[in-house]
Amino acid sequence: MYRHPLAALALGDHRVPPDQGLPLGGYLSHWSGGLYLDGLDHHVKRVLKVPGYLRYMDDFVLFAERAEALVQARELIADWLGQERGLTLKHPFAEPLDNRLPTVFLGFRISRAGIGPGPKALRRLRRRLRRADDMDPAHLARSLLACRGMWGALGG
Template identity: 35%
Template sequence: MADGKGLPIGALTSQYLANFYLDAFDANMKASGQCSRYMRYMDDIVVWAEPSKLPTIRSLARKSAAALRLEIKHDGEWNQCRYGVPFLGFVIYPDRMRLGRQGRRRLRGKMRGLQREFSRGQISELEYQSRCTSLFAHAQTGDDVNWRRTVLSCGHCPPGD
């Protein structure tokens, strides 16, 4: 790193170190009792709280980060849950979680590509099913059963045995 800060993105050690190093940050945020819900993946964080508690949470996050000699680059996005909160390719609502628009588009494109490869004989049926299963495994994290059925009913994937 040019300025002596941070870790190279994509290095396996950066993922491990982020989880190890930010454990204290997580503990402070959760122990405060200010957050209704708190989620973090690497340096992406989502906090659910009452609007009146947000200034306190913001201050706590800055203090916790400073104690670890970290800085928060921006204040993030402030949003009401009913509009959905984008996080790691999903949109989280109070009662469900859906694959985001770009993720849906990407999944459909990959499915079409697999269909083409299979119909041209470039991959076996077993490889085709395996790759379809892999693509849908990520999408199954969201509560999009009807959308997944629609994609499957378009003939993109053969049914499993």
């Protein structure tokens, strides 16, 4: 998107050099991802009419009652991404998962019971708590506040 001729016109001297990409996590990267894949959102919801769809940047998940519907939607999404955006799916043959079982998406454990920290976050928390006696009290307090903030953000 930022290599498009319109980007050259809009950005002028501030354009990203040809041998570089956008920095991950940068504001422009997030904004570009949202803008560039907005058409995918509309296609999935309005044309394919997938019952459940979540996307964060370039990661997305679909929800449907039948696995066959998910496989068909994935194929149609892959076609749309190739034709409209020149993109390919990272895992074009991933098997649909049973939504009665918990899974990890974007580092969070998602289940019918709700959203919680994923396995890596729980390991970090356990490791941090095991070292609590060796920590400076201010550092421990910041760590616990961060964990509390994560749980609060998740509704826990």
